[in-house]
Amino acid sequence: MxxxxxxxxxxxxxxxxxxxxxxxxxxxxxxxxxxxxxGESVTLVGFGTFDLGGRRTRVGRNPRTGAALTIEAARVPKFRPGKAFKNDVK
Incomplete structure (x- = not known):
C-alpha cells in the first residue's frame, strides 16, 4: 500500500x-x-508510538578499501507498534 x-x-x-x-x-x-x-513522543493507542532515538558516533569500515571511518551521531525517528497492532498482524 x-x-x-x-x-x-x-x-x-x-x-x-x-x-x-x-x-x-x-x-x-x-x-x-x-x-x-x-523530541516529543506521539502515541496512538492501539497502533503504536512514534519517538525520537539517537545513534552515537561510531567507527565503521569502508567496504571497498577496509579503511576506518567515523560515522557521526544522528537523531533517528523510531516506531514501536502497540500491543493491539502486534496482535492483529500475527
Whole structure:
C-alpha cells in the first residue's frame, strides 16, 4: 500500500472526497513529524508510538578499501507498534 492507496481507502471509508482525505492524511503526518522533530513522543493507542532515538558516533569500515571511518551521531525517528497492532498482524 502506498499513500495514494491510503487516500483512496480513507476517502471511501469516511465517505469524503479524495482531496479532503489527502488533506487529513497530510495534516496528520505533518503533525507527527513536527512533534517527533521537537523530541516529543506521539502515541496512538492501539497502533503504536512514534519517538525520537539517537545513534552515537561510531567507527565503521569502508567496504571497498577496509579503511576506518567515523560515522557521526544522528537523531533517528523510531516506531514501536502497540500491543493491539502486534496482535492483529500475527
Amino acid at each position: 502506498n499513500k495514494t492507496d491510503l487516500i483512496e481507502h480513507v476517502s471511501q471509508t469516511a465517505a469524503i472526497s479524495k482531496v479532503k482525505a489527502k488533506r487529513a492524511i497530510d495534516a496528520t503526518m505533518e503533525r507527527i513529524k513536527d512533534a517527533v522533530k521537537r
